[in-house]
Amino acid sequence: MVLTWEQRFADINAMRARFAAVIDDLVTEDPRVAAVFADITWDKLPESARSHPRFVNVGIREQLMIDVAGGLAMAGLRPIAHTFASFLVERPFEQIKIGLNHQDVGAVLVSAGASYDLAVDGRTHEAPGDVALLSTLPDWTISVPGHADEAEAMLRAAAGRSDLEYIRLSTDTNAKAYWRGEDGFTVLRRGREGTVVAVGPLADPVLAATAGMDVTVLYAPRVRPFDRETLRKTLSSPDVALVEPYLTGTSAAEVGAALEDVPHRLLSIGVPAKELRRYGTPQEHAAAYGLDAKGLRERLARFF
Numbered sequence: 001m002v003l004t005w006e007q008r009f010a011d012i013n014a015m016r017a018r019f020a021a022v023i024d025d026l027v028t029e030d031p032r033v034a035a036v037f038a039d040i041t042w043d044k045l046p047e048s049a050r051s052h053p054r055f056v057n058v059g060i061r062e063q064l065m066i067d068v069a070g071g072l073a074m075a076g077l078r079p080i081a082h083t084f085a086s087f088l089v090e091r092p093f094e095q096i097k098i099g100l101n102h103q104d105v106g107a108v109l110v111s112a113g114a115s116y117d118l119a120v121d122g123r124t125h126e127a128p129g130d131v132a133l134l135s136t137l138p139d140w141t142i143s144v145p146g147h148a149d150e151a152e153a154m155l156r157a158a159a160g161r162s163d164l165e166y167i168r169l170s171t172d173t174n175a176k177a178y179w180r181g182e183d184g185f186t187v188l189r190r191g192r193e194g195t196v197v198a199v200g201p202l203a204d205p206v207l208a209a210t211a212g213m214d215v216t217v218l219y220a221p222r223v224r225p226f227d228r229e230t231l232r233k234t235l236s237s238p239d240v241a242l243v244e245p246y247l248t249g250t251s252a253a254e255v256g257a258a259l260e261d262v263p264h265r266l267l268s269i270g271v272p273a274k275e276l277r278r279y280g281t282p283q284e285h286a287a288a289y290g291l292d293a294k295g296l297r298e299r300l301a302r303f304f
Contacts, residue, residue, distance in 0.1 A: 013112075014173055015112070016041060018149075018151055019082065022152050022155055023045075023049075024046060024048075027049070027054050030078070033077070033079075034054040034072050034077045034078065034079050035049075035081075036069045036081040037057045038057075038061060038065045038087060039057060040082065040083040041083075054077075056068060062083060063091065063095045065083065065092065066092040066095035066096055067095050069081045069099070070095070070105055073103075073106055078161075079107045080159065081108070084111065084112055084113035085112065085113050085114055085115075086126060086130075088110075088111045089111065089166070090129070090130065090133065096137070097137060100164060101137050101164070106162040108155070108165045109165070109166045110155065110169065112169045113125055113127070114170035114171070115128040115245055116276075116285040117170060119281075119285050127246075128247045128271035129247045130166075131144070131224075131246050132250045135250065141165045142224035143165070145167065145179070146173060146174040146178065146221055147174050148173065150178075155167060172201040172202075172282060174204045179221040184229065184230045185218040185219060185220050186218070187219075187230070188207065189210070189216060190234070191214040191236065192237060193236070193237050194236075194237045195215060195217075195218060195231065195235055195240045196216070197255070198218065198243050199243060199251075200220070200221055201245055203217075205291065205293045208293040209294075209296035210300060218230065218231065218234065226254035228258030232258055232259065238259070238264035239304060240259070240266050241299075242266065242267070242268050244268075244269070244270040245270070245271070246271055248270035252268045269291070269296065271289055
């Protein structure tokens with residue numbers, strides 16, 4: 001019996017499961033693609049992948065993982081590196097800066113465990129600052145899919161390119177895929193009293209929170225480059241709320257640049273810098289940070 005990807009990876013979340021299924025296809029189909037792991041998700045791969053010469057597991061050595069990816073890129077391969085976000089972006093940041101950016105080579109970084117998804121494992125496994133940190137480096141395409149179908153499409157497209165890409169996978173997902181491959185933002189709803197930019201898996205909570213409000217909702221599955229053009233074209237009122245599933249205000253400067261000649265108000269909603277020193281589920285953290293539908297509605301209603 002041939003198992004579906006859902007059956008093969010039933011014990012992990014949908015986006016990470018889809019990654020584990022698709023990475024095997026990508027390496028098998030394209031002789032240019034190589035996969036570099038730091039133990040995480042390695043045990044979910046079939047034996048054929050784990051024994052493949054272009055699948056590399058460096059163990060819990062995340063700095064080495066990035067440097068290996070840089071070396072593979074310098075040799076003409078297209079490396080895809082994967083582990084939890086805190087260990088993929090924060091711990092080896094110097095290697096990303098020097099081994100990838102400074103060497104002027106491309107790679108695809110695919111994370112799991114976004115923001116507080118792994119709060120049960122403590123602060124070491126939380127990474128709400130990953131997108132803000134990568135945004136300090138030039139030339140990165142940063143994607144924040146809100147559904148496993150979007151994650152797969154982004155991964156397949158990234159594997160065929162040669163640039164620097166970060167694909168941020170999360171436990172939370174929207175009920176359906178809203179992105180169909182557009183270069184910029186997707187208009188989910190039009191209104192006259194303001195605009196909400198909903199990033200990745202926060203689209204569904206934002207749609208629920210703004211039910212009955214006369215506002216435009218833009219879906220942003222890709223935040224670098226930031227789609228300034230669609231924001232300007234759809235702007236009916238100069239009141240903008242930016243709702244991000246990571247550090248508050250990460251793309252505030254992008255909104256400001258898009259509307260630099262337009263007097264406007266901006267409300268930034270995201271994960272605050274203050275640390276919650278508690279274990280708990282992602283849903284409990286979202287509620288505590290006001291990133292669930294109830295919390296979002298209260299803040300958006302006051303703002304608009």
